[in-house]
Amino acid sequence: MLESRYTELHRFALRKSGSSSVADEVMQDAWIRLEKLNTPKPADSPDIQNPVAYIRRMIANLIIDRQRQFSAQARVFTAQEVPETIVSDTPSPFQVLASQQEFAVLQQAIRDLPDRSRQVFLLYRGQGLSMKEVAAQLQISPRTVENHLAFALSHCRKRLREVGRNA
Numbered sequence: 001m002l003e004s005r006y007t008e009l010h011r012f013a014l015r016k017s018g019s020s021s022v023a024d025e026v027m028q029d030a031w032i033r034l035e036k037l038n039t040p041k042p043a044d045s046p047d048i049q050n051p052v053a054y055i056r057r058m059i060a061n062l063i064i065d066r067q068r069q070f071s072a073q074a075r076v077f078t079a080q081e082v083p084e085t086i087v088s089d090t091p092s093p094f095q096v097l098a099s100q101q102e103f104a105v106l107q108q109a110i111r112d113l114p115d116r117s118r119q120v121f122l123l124y125r126g127q128g129l130s131m132k133e134v135a136a137q138l139q140i141s142p143r144t145v146e147n148h149l150a151f152a153l154s155h156c157r158k159r160l161r162e163v164g165r166n167a
Contacts, residue, residue: 120148
């Protein structure tokens with residue numbers, strides 16, 4: 001269920017947490033917890049009636065746990081413990097330039113894709129549609145959507161690797 005509704009659930013985690021990195025971590029934690037639930041259970045244990053609601057509640061609880069953890073850690077530090085120099089999270093000029101160059105390579109790689117693969121990729125990654133929604137909009141099978149996405153991702157990774165070797 002988490003895989004089939006990943007984009008929707010990730011957006012939910014992002015809205016709840018306000019941070020893409022926290023949302024990513026929470027989704028990984030949810031995956032791990034759901035894997036643990038995948039083990040055989042006793043016959044008298046109740047079945048989950050609404051799996052999506054169950055996963056949403058799990059994600060919300062994980063976010064609350066992270067916020068509590070962060071608050072507890074923040075209280076540990078006192079004014080005397082503040083270091084004299086603080087490292088900035090702001091990227092260096094080199095990191096900014098490297099990211100811009102990588103982005104330009106990625107944009108060109110997307111432009112170089114065959115039309116249908118580019119459409120599928122942009123609908124799925126750019127507009128956040130599910131594979132099923134992309135298939136319906138383009139009137140193709142979900143399997144064809146998967147094939148186009150696999151090709152597009154492989155193509156983009158290949159271009160980024162090529163540039164990385166030449167740098």
